[in-house]
Amino acid sequence: MNILRKTYRHLLPLGSLILPTLALAADEPAPVLNNGNTAWMLTSTGLVLFMTIPGLSLFYAGMVRAKNVLSVLMQCFAITALISILWAVFGYSLAFSDGGGLNDWIGGMGKAFLAGVTPASLNGTIPESVFITFQMTFAIITPALIIGAFAERMKFSAMLLFMGSWVTLVYLPICHWVWGNGWLMTMGALDFAGGTVVHINAGIAGLVAAIVLGKRNGFPNNAMPPHSLPLTVTGAGMLWVGWFGFNAGSALAADGAAGMAMLVTQLATAAAALSWMFTEWMVHGKPSALGIVSGAVAGLVAVTPASGTAGAMGAIAIGAIAGVACFLGATSLKRAMGYDDSLDAFGVHGIGGTVGALLTGIFASADLGGVGLAEGRTILGQLTIQGISVAVTMIYCGVLSFILLKIIDGLVGLRVDKEQETMGLDLSLHNEQGYNL
Numbered sequence: 001m002n003i004l005r006k007t008y009r010h011l012l013p014l015g016s017l018i019l020p021t022l023a024l025a026a027d028e029p030a031p032v033l034n035n036g037n038t039a040w041m042l043t044s045t046g047l048v049l050f051m052t053i054p055g056l057s058l059f060y061a062g063m064v065r066a067k068n069v070l071s072v073l074m075q076c077f078a079i080t081a082l083i084s085i086l087w088a089v090f091g092y093s094l095a096f097s098d099g100g101g102l103n104d105w106i107g108g109m110g111k112a113f114l115a116g117v118t119p120a121s122l123n124g125t126i127p128e129s130v131f132i133t134f135q136m137t138f139a140i141i142t143p144a145l146i147i148g149a150f151a152e153r154m155k156f157s158a159m160l161l162f163m164g165s166w167v168t169l170v171y172l173p174i175c176h177w178v179w180g181n182g183w184l185m186t187m188g189a190l191d192f193a194g195g196t197v198v199h200i201n202a203g204i205a206g207l208v209a210a211i212v213l214g215k216r217n218g219f220p221n222n223a224m225p226p227h228s229l230p231l232t233v234t235g236a237g238m239l240w241v242g243w244f245g246f247n248a249g250s251a252l253a254a255d256g257a258a259g260m261a262m263l264v265t266q267l268a269t270a271a272a273a274l275s276w277m278f279t280e281w282m283v284h285g286k287p288s289a290l291g292i293v294s295g296a297v298a299g300l301v302a303v304t305p306a307s308g309t310a311g312a313m314g315a316i317a318i319g320a321i322a323g324v325a326c327f328l329g330a331t332s333l334k335r336a337m338g339y340d341d342s343l344d345a346f347g348v349h350g351i352g353g354t355v356g357a358l359l360t361g362i363f364a365s366a367d368l369g370g371v372g373l374a375e376g377r378t379i380l381g382q383l384t385i386q387g388i389s390v391a392v393t394m395i396y397c398g399v400l401s402f403i404l405l406k407i408i409d410g411l412v413g414l415r416v417d418k419e420q421e422t423m424g425l426d427l428s429l430h431n432e433q434g435y436n437l
Helices: 004-018 020-027 035-064 066-096 128-150 156-179 183-187 195-213 228-249 254-283 289-305 312-337 345-365 381-409 420-424 425-430
Strands: none
Touching: 020 156, 035 066, 035 128, 035 228, 035 289, 066 128, 066 156, 066 425, 128 156, 128 195, 128 345, 156 183, 156 195, 156 381, 156 425, 183 381, 195 289, 195 345, 228 254, 228 289, 254 289, 254 312, 289 312, 289 345, 312 345, 345 381, 420 425
């Protein structure tokens, strides 16, 4: 036995020299590509992009007046193109790379211009290129959501300047705080697929933009109904389907977590659609198509942060609560405060994201059917952390959005003139018409 031990001690260093990768693997297994996970993430990435174009594009385009339909479609397409390039140049690096001594607050520039990314690069068990593109689609849809708040009145040039600077100074830091090993992630904030990063962020920016730009001419005295509810309902259906990539894809694997995220997404959306519909029915006497699809989107928004931690019954509760809360936010609150959130970006995404982020801290509890809280953490403790993440996101986004809008207003002006607004943005800004009747 002693001879065997001595032989082992002499052969081990030699073996390490001959097969260094095997010696390393004994401590930390090297990442290995998983074809199933990769296939699912390729699918999820396509689904999330599908949410923006054509999903969100049609959802918003149907709700504006006919003279502005192309302007909304144009904004969604332009944002998709602009943010894709910014993400590759510096966005991905600042959101997800190591920021060194500043890592609590922002990533570094080590991945700028996607340096070092090759077909062989991995992020866990999927290609890094797939992870980059998947996260790019989140960065695309977040500013696209904002346009619903200022639809029909912002200059196209101002919109491009605002979206590029907003993603750089607001979205990227908050994304890093929550998902890039920043301080909110370290603190234990739960946001599986974007309650704070995407929806509260977009909702608050939309509210600030609506207030800074002011009301549309004639609002609220003149009726401004959606010009094509069939487009809006079609877009909402695309959002519902695409959202499975948004939430279930955030598991970054084809596993049980993705399956549960898909289930709770469906249940919360259905519950919110029904709760909005029945609330509207009781208040106004009739249920509307616009109401039920708005409720569905509210449920999708609210379950997003909880989709990786809530159980089935928790998801139904989240959706039911969000449907009522967002209905009140899009109707009573907007009337009481007097702001013109054209397509209810704040009413649905700001309020829905807040409700979802807070309820995530409750329904993650194993006692309520969730996956369970961190060891030693109570529901009250997690709810406190969720409240901090919500408050910080609101304050940071609100202040920076206001500053950016004021700077851009001074540079190029934010709003079209009255004549252009009356003519409609399709003709006045793009020299085109959505319909030649």
